[in-house]
Amino acid sequence: MSAGLVGCTSDGAPEEDPKDAVIPAGDLADQSGTLTPSNPTTLTTWITSAQQAPAPDNKITKLLEENLGVTLKYEIVTPDAVDQKIGVMLAGGEYPDLIGTTDLKMRLLEGGALLRLDDMLETGDYPNLATHVEDDIKKMSYSGEEVDPGLYIFPNYNRFYGEVTGGTYYGPAFWIQKRVLEDAGWPDLSNMTLDRYFELIASYKAKNPQTDGVPTVGFEVLASTGREWGMTNPPALLAGSPNNGGVVVDDDDHAEIYADKDIAKDFYQVLNEQYDAGLVDRESFTLTFDQYTAKLATGAVLGMHDQGWNFQTATDSLRSAGKDEYTYVPLMPVYDGAEPWYADRPVMNTNQGFGISVSSKQPEKAMKFLDLMLSEPWQKVLSWGVEGEDYQVGEDGMFTRTEEQRANARDLTWRASNRLEALLDVLPKHNGQFSDGNAYSPDDQPAEFFATLTDYDRGVMEQYGKKTWLEFMNPQPENPKYYPAWNITLSDEANEVNQQLTDAGVQNLPKIIAGDPADFEASWKAYVDTIKKIDVEVYEDAINAGIQDRLENW
Amino acid sequence: MTDTTVTTLVAATGLEPAPEPVSGSRAPRRRARTRAPKEPRRKITWDRIKAQRVLLLMAVPLLMYQILFKYVPVYGWAIAFQDYKPGRGSIWNQEWVGFENFVDLFTGVNGERFRRVVINTVGQSVLTLVVGTLGAIVLALLLNEVKNAPFKRVMQNITYMPHFLSWVIVASLASVALSLPSSGGFINQALLSVGLVQEPVLFLTEPNHFWGIVAGTSLWKELGWNTILYLAAITAIDPSLYEAAEVDGAGRYRKMFHITLPGIRPTIVVLLIINAGWILSTNFELPYFLGNGLISERAETIDVFVLRYGYQLGNYDLAVVAGIFKTLVAIILVGSANWAAKRLNQETLV
Numbered sequence: 001m002s003a004g005l006v007g008c009t010s011d012g013a014p015e016e017d018p019k020d021a022v023i024p025a026g027d028l029a030d031q032s033g034t035l036t037p038s039n040p041t042t043l044t045t046w047i048t049s050a051q052q053a054p055a056p057d058n059k060i061t062k063l064l065e066e067n068l069g070v071t072l073k074y075e076i077v078t079p080d081a082v083d084q085k086i087g088v089m090l091a092g093g094e095y096p097d098l099i100g101t102t103d104l105k106m107r108l109l110e111g112g113a114l115l116r117l118d119d120m121l122e123t124g125d126y127p128n129l130a131t132h133v134e135d136d137i138k139k140m141s142y143s144g145e146e147v148d149p150g151l152y153i154f155p156n157y158n159r160f161y162g163e164v165t166g167g168t169y170y171g172p173a174f175w176i177q178k179r180v181l182e183d184a185g186w187p188d189l190s191n192m193t194l195d196r197y198f199e200l201i202a203s204y205k206a207k208n209p210q211t212d213g214v215p216t217v218g219f220e221v222l223a224s225t226g227r228e229w230g231m232t233n234p235p236a237l238l239a240g241s242p243n244n245g246g247v248v249v250d251d252d253d254h255a256e257i258y259a260d261k262d263i264a265k266d267f268y269q270v271l272n273e274q275y276d277a278g279l280v281d282r283e284s285f286t287l288t289f290d291q292y293t294a295k296l297a298t299g300a301v302l303g304m305h306d307q308g309w310n311f312q313t314a315t316d317s318l319r320s321a322g323k324d325e326y327t328y329v330p331l332m333p334v335y336d337g338a339e340p341w342y343a344d345r346p347v348m349n350t351n352q353g354f355g356i357s358v359s360s361k362q363p364e365k366a367m368k369f370l371d372l373m374l375s376e377p378w379q380k381v382l383s384w385g386v387e388g389e390d391y392q393v394g395e396d397g398m399f400t401r402t403e404e405q406r407a408n409a410r411d412l413t414w415r416a417s418n419r420l421e422a423l424l425d426v427l428p429k430h431n432g433q434f435s436d437g438n439a440y441s442p443d444d445q446p447a448e449f450f451a452t453l454t455d456y457d458r459g460v461m462e463q464y465g466k467k468t469w470l471e472f473m474n475p476q477p478e479n480p481k482y483y484p485a486w487n488i489t490l491s492d493e494a495n496e497v498n499q500q501l502t503d504a505g506v507q508n509l510p511k512i513i514a515g516d517p518a519d520f521e522a523s524w525k526a527y528v529d530t531i532k533k534i535d536v537e538v539y540e541d542a543i544n545a546g547i548q549d550r551l552e553n554w
Numbered sequence: 555m556t557d558t559t560v561t562t563l564v565a566a567t568g569l570e571p572a573p574e575p576v577s578g579s580r581a582p583r584r585r586a587r588t589r590a591p592k593e594p595r596r597k598i599t600w601d602r603i604k605a606q607r608v609l610l611l612m613a614v615p616l617l618m619y620q621i622l623f624k625y626v627p628v629y630g631w632a633i634a635f636q637d638y639k640p641g642r643g644s645i646w647n648q649e650w651v652g653f654e655n656f657v658d659l660f661t662g663v664n665g666e667r668f669r670r671v672v673i674n675t676v677g678q679s680v681l682t683l684v685v686g687t688l689g690a691i692v693l694a695l696l697l698n699e700v701k702n703a704p705f706k707r708v709m710q711n712i713t714y715m716p717h718f719l720s721w722v723i724v725a726s727l728a729s730v731a732l733s734l735p736s737s738g739g740f741i742n743q744a745l746l747s748v749g750l751v752q753e754p755v756l757f758l759t760e761p762n763h764f765w766g767i768v769a770g771t772s773l774w775k776e777l778g779w780n781t782i783l784y785l786a787a788i789t790a791i792d793p794s795l796y797e798a799a800e801v802d803g804a805g806r807y808r809k810m811f812h813i814t815l816p817g818i819r820p821t822i823v824v825l826l827i828i829n830a831g832w833i834l835s836t837n838f839e840l841p842y843f844l845g846n847g848l849i850s851e852r853a854e855t856i857d858v859f860v861l862r863y864g865y866q867l868g869n870y871d872l873a874v875v876a877g878i879f880k881t882l883v884a885i886i887l888v889g890s891a892n893w894a895a896k897r898l899n900q901e902t903l904v
Contacts (some may be wrong), residue, residue, distance in 0.1 A: 087865030090640040107868040111640040215736050223847055225862075283734060285848045286758040495867050500663055506847025514759065514848075534663050 027377040028067040032125065034368045037069035041365050044073045044096030046089075048082045048103075050313060051422040059418045060381060070369055076422050080226040080289050089113070095357035097366040100426030101153070102352040106489045109151055114355035115363055116151050126367050128374035132159055132428050139554055140350045153355035154370060154428040158346040161440075162433025167449030167468040170308035171343050172233065172243055173330030177302050178460055180204040181329060186463040189472065192333040192340075194238065194270050201302045202279055211300040211326075218279030220296070220304040221271070223510060224289045227310065232505050234305050235264040240338030242479075245486025246501060247543055253551060255485055255543045259505060260531045265524055266335065271513045272520050285510040299326030320411050324456040330472055343473035344483070346431070351487055354426055370428065379430045382420060383441045385409075390418070391442070399438045399445065406452050409442065481551055488546030490539070497539040504530045633874040640870070655875045668859065668876070675855040676883065678768045678841070679833045685769040687826060689777050694784035694818075695810055710785075713778025721775075721839030728771045729844060732757040758844060761852040768840045783825060784818055791817035823895045830891040834884045856880045 021033035035041055053074050054061055064070045077085045079102060086103055089095060090111040101108055108114055118137075121130045132154060133140060140152040174197055181187065183204050201218045208216055222230035233243060235258050241248040247255040248263075258264055274280050281287075287295065295301055296314035304311075308330065318326045332340040356366045372378055384391045384399055390408070391399045401409070408414045415421060430440045439445040442452065450458070450467060466472060490498060508527035515523050603610065629645075634655055636648040659668055693713065700706040716724065733739035734754050735746065742754040757763050795813050804812065838857035845853030854862075856876055864873020 083866035084861055087868060087870075090868065091865070091870065093640070105868060111868070225847070228847070282756060283737065286729070286733070286756070286846050492867070492869055496664075496863070496869065499863065499867055503667075503847070503850070507850055510759070510846075510848040533666075 024067055026067065027375075028063065028381065030068055030368065030372055032368070034365060035068040035070055035372065037066060040065075040069040040071065041362065041369075042071045042073060043098055043362075043366055043369055044075070045098040045100060045423070046075045046077070046096045047100040047422050047426050048077050048079055049100075049422040049425040050078055051076070051425050052416060053422055054420050055416040057417055058420065059386070060420045063381060063386075068369070068372065072423065074422065078289075080224065083226065093359070095359045097357060097360040097362060098354055098370070099153075099357050100156075100354045100423075102349075102426075104351055104487060105495060106351055108355070109153070113357055114151065114153065115358055115360070117154075117356070120356075120363070120367055125364070126371040128371045129154060129367070129428070132374055136348060136350075139348070153351070153353040155349045156353040156426050156428055158348045158431055159428065160346070160432035161430045162435075162437070164346065164432055165439045165444045165446060166470055167446065167452075168308070168443050169330050169343065169469045169473055170312075171330075171473070172237060172305070172307045173342055173473070174234075174305050174333055175303055175308075175311075175328035176200060176331055177299075177326055178329055178456070179325040180302055181460070181463075182325065183207065189329075189331060189464065192331050193336070194267070194333045197303070197331060197333045198270070198274050198279060202277070204302060205279065212298065214298060214300050217281045217295070217301045218303065219271075219274060220281050220287075220292065220301045221284040221513065222287065222289070222292050222304065222306065222310075223285045223506060224287060224292065225506065227289050228502060228506050230304070230306050230310070231509055232259065232502070235259075235261075235267045237340075237342055238267055238333060238335050238338070239263040240334055240341055242341045242344045242483065243486065244484055246498065247485055247540070249480070249482075249485060249547065253480070253482060253547055255540060255547055257501065257531075257536055257540060259501060260528045263335070268509060268512050268524070269520060272515065272517055275513050276517050280513065282514075285514065299323050303328075316410070316412055319454075322454075324454050327457075329460065330469065332473060340474045341477065343470070343476050345476045345479045347479060347484055349487075351489070352426070353428060374428050374430070376430070376434050379440065380434065380438075382424050382427070383429070384438075385418065397436055397438070398447070399442070400448060400451075401442060406442075409452075481554055482547040485543055485547060488543055488550075490542050490546075494539050494542035497535055500534045501531065501536065501539065504534065631874060631878055633871050634878055636871055638871045638874075640868075651871075655871045659872060659875050659879075664863075664872075667854075670851060671854050671856055671859045672879070672883065674765075674841070674852060675834065675837060675857075675880070676887075678765050678837050678855060679887070681765050681769045682772045682837070683826070683829055683833050685773050686776055686780060687822070687829070689773050690780035690784055691815075691818075691822065693777060693781045694788060695814060697781065697785060698788050698814065699806065699810075710778060710781070713781065715778070716775045717779035719775065722843060724771060724775050725840055725843035728767065728840075729758065732767065758846065759848050761849040764841075764845070764849050764852040767844065768837070771840055771844075780825075784821060787818040787821040788814055823898075827888060827891045827895060831884060831888040834880060834887065856883075 021036050022038040023029050023031060023033055023036055030036060053076050061072070064072070073096070075096065082102065086101070086107055090107060090113060095113050099108060099114060103109075117129075117133075120126065121133070124130070133152070136155075136159065137152070140155065174192075176197070180200055181189075184200055187200065198219070205216050205218045210216060222228075229245075232246070236242075236244065236248050239248065239258070241258075244255070246257055246259065248258045249255045271280060275282075281295075281301070293311060293314050296304075296311050297317045299318055315327055318324070330342070332342040334340045354370055356363050356370075360366055373382065380387075385405075387393060390405055391401045394400055408418070431444075433439055439448075442448045446467070450461075453461065461467060464472070504527065508523070508530060512520065512523040512527060632645060633648075635650055635652060636645075637651050637654075638645070638648050658664060697706055697709060700709070719727075730738045731741050733742070734756070735743045739754065741757075742751075745751045746754060757767060791813065795817075796809055799809050799813055834856075837855050838861075841853045841855045842858050842861070845858065856879070860873045860876045860880075863869060864876065
């Protein structure tokens, strides 16, 4: 990493406007003079994120202007609206300078919206970015068929530097509110089963039919388009398979869909019984993602299956309201005989992150901006904040925060004015550690993470003898080489089949779950028959081809 | 909108046959616009063109607009016969696949789904159109009977306000109104309190309710707005007709049925035909915002299908094929409305 910093200060970079370039002091400035306040730059950015745009008076926005002369114009699209937005953008052919996306189908790359990055990286002007992608370039530019090698985006998460540390768990789990566990006298959470999970919820709901004046909801299912995996993914996890999307992959690396298999049937039968018993929210299937988040944020929902990051906004708002007992602990129920594999080793997001668009008039500046953001000084600003204001450096060089600084970091309003969360969501990051041994973010710094916990949360940890939320999950086995199958890029046809499968689920599963238990077999058969009509093989073959390719090429 | 403008323009230039001689002082004014059945077309001479050059010039921008925005883009239909990929540059630089996309859309799993989608589109549209038109006529008749002017004005304002709300807002209002009482569903609350239902109904999980919900929501939004035109038409009815009827001993209802309704009949027909044309392009928002997986068999319309299977999957060719088909459905709808009007010997547009 230090090599990267030296590269930054070298004179190798061509200066666009040498006579005008006044480089401000400090290590946040661009020593190459490409981005300076004397030569202001406006970059248009398009970002896929559930985070809000920063407030107008944002502190870091000001830092960007003072040190780099960069003004960002944001267009922020929420993940459930992103599909059509990408379609419209591609059809129009006009793009902002920076495209930050979570496009699983790689349409932006295939559609020619993004610049080839290799040639630009070879100039040596962008040392931080070059270091960032160096080891994984093969994995990143790999796509199956349509994308050229060398064409990729800069991954936003899970490119690790130094040691992997972490406190919070963001992956998939069956979540349960802390107050439910407290009420049940902190029951043993190992060897969790679906039955025990629902028993916990049922007994609590029976005792507390109301939460703050609204009816308590036992279990929420999110079936909103684009997020329907909340409803469709659990069977694989329950069967002890890691999150591979719509397929389970056996020991011989052969993938097969599970939507119509027994592991799925068993889960939906349980849900059907629980719906009948009044535990599953009757409004589940009409909720949009926003309504779902809002409902979780009221604290009335006792449990749901979801990925931790998906309901982050709700958790944040519960925490900033001081309602820690309404936040969630991850549980990992499995079928008899299965070993839980909910938590996996963090996998680099090869198809999420930032790229430079082909219609950008200033690709060098846009690249330089990304490169600078990836430098350690800026990473610290983006993730920890400003030294002295948002954190202190101890005598041992470790970063710490005061109680007030921690409270600020939990406060949504404060964050809108002091952090660039939407941008940071898609920016490449130093996940892991900085060269000085500090973790990338306060949440990953073990001492700081534990200190961040409220008294209530610390109490929960003590009850279970754990130090982090991650420890509530299974130890993470080594990932299979191809892993994960959900980000394999598919052909148009396979995508279409995949969509048909998703649609079949979205249409049938709610009926199966919400139907009379006496009709369960009939509804299930109707669902399986629907799947039989779909050309599932096209999809399975594409996934298997992808897996084989990855096994050979990664 | 433009169609009516053209008609007015044509009427103003005098290309329409001159009004037939007035047969009596009581002849309703609408006769003035009726086309005489067999009159031969007048020749277009150079003099006539010269005499009307200003008017014709005024029509040019409109014509350009129509050509530029309605006819030129039709070249994009070429995509329907291609395996379209946005990265390849021009749309002529694509791989041609013949009718493959059509076969794909009309057969197999897609075909079954698409048939349903077409039925939903037409069903929702027709229901919305019929309910909307009937509602507007009834409200116009009722408002016309109100003699208290301030009350009438307030009523009219209240009913046409929702027209200015965007569909997104209307859809979320509707979804709240239709939800459980605990989430603010006042419709359920009302039904429960008058004892019409024993348990709250989850309207948005019941496929068979959806067309009704769409029609009802559109009715709420557009009722007052649509009424304005009918009220205007009613004011154009010759008051002497009412006086004569009153002399003959007609009561309030007789006058309504025998004077007001026939008086606005041409307006009704023309509006029906116009609405039949654009109604297909308006049934995207509600199905999109209110629809969910559970009811998609009744909710999904062509536009939603195009969005989900076309644009979202990057499958532009399929989207275009579906779009072409939608155009055909729209033409058929307008055509049949026009044909029906002709058969009833009414005013027609084309």
